Amino acid sequence: xxxxxxxxxxxxxxxxxxxxxxxxxxxxxxxxxxxxxxxxxxxxxxxxxxxxxxxxxxxxxxxxxxxxxxxxxxxxxxxxxxxxxxxxxxxxxxxxxxxxxxxxxxxxxxxxxxxxxxxxxxxxxxxxxxxxxxxxxxxxxx
Numbered sequence: 001x002x003x004x005x006x007x008x009x010x011x012x013x014x015x016x017x018x019x020x021x022x023x024x025x026x027x028x029x030x031x032x033x034x035x036x037x038x039x040x041x042x043x044x045x046x047x048x049x050x051x052x053x054x055x056x057x058x059x060x061x062x063x064x065x066x067x068x069x070x071x072x073x074x075x076x077x078x079x080x081x082x083x084x085x086x087x088x089x090x091x092x093x094x095x096x097x098x099x100x101x102x103x104x105x106x107x108x109x110x111x112x113x114x115x116x117x118x119x120x121x122x123x124x125x126x127x128x129x130x131x132x133x134x135x136x137x138x139x140x141x142x
Contacts, residue, residue, distance in 0.1 A: 002038035009037055012054050012061075014045075022050040024058055034062055036072040055094055059119055067119050076101045076113035091115050 006013075006025050013023040022041040028034050036058075041050045062070060072091060075084040078101075092098075096115035105112040 002040065005037060010061075012057055014050050014054065016045065021045045022054060024051075024054040026058065026062075032066065032068040034067050034070055036070065039072075051090060052094070059117075062119050063121050066121075069116055070096075070119055071099070071114060071116045072096060073102075073105070073112045073114050075106075076111040078111050088113065 002025070003023075006023060009025040009027060011023055011025040013020045015021065022039075022045060024039040025037040026034050027037045039051060039054060059070065074087050074091065075081060077085075077088070092115075094117070096117045099114045099116045102112040102114065
């Protein structure tokens with residue numbers, strides 16, 4: 001579903017050897033407030049800077065549009081998942097702040113944690129990842 005949503009949402013992607021190996025798609029709720037709809041990195045390419053690069057490029061693009069806030073939802077700690085522990089740590093390390101837990105937004109066994117980040121008008125340059133992926137593509141909408 002998330003991959004199909006990239007056809008209609010602003011999406012940044014990274015390719016390796018001609019294949020998309022990571023992407024980040026966005027939803028606009030208000031002109032000043034957007035949400036990370038999905039960020040996905042193929043397992044083989046995790047911990048190589050793809051998520052960091054995608055998020056940095058996305059934030060610069062949002063800043064250029066005058067966006068002030070970027071939010072994301074993920075499974076809260078009560079979800080007891082090592083994968084989601086990594087996801088939460090990623091967002092915290094990238095400057096997101098936990099805002100609220102919604103116990104029933106998705107399902108009782110998957111409480112949703114909402115995190116938010118302020119987008120600054122002059123975002124710093126994207127850091128070079130340790131294993132350099134190809135450049136992020138410009139967002140597209142169909």
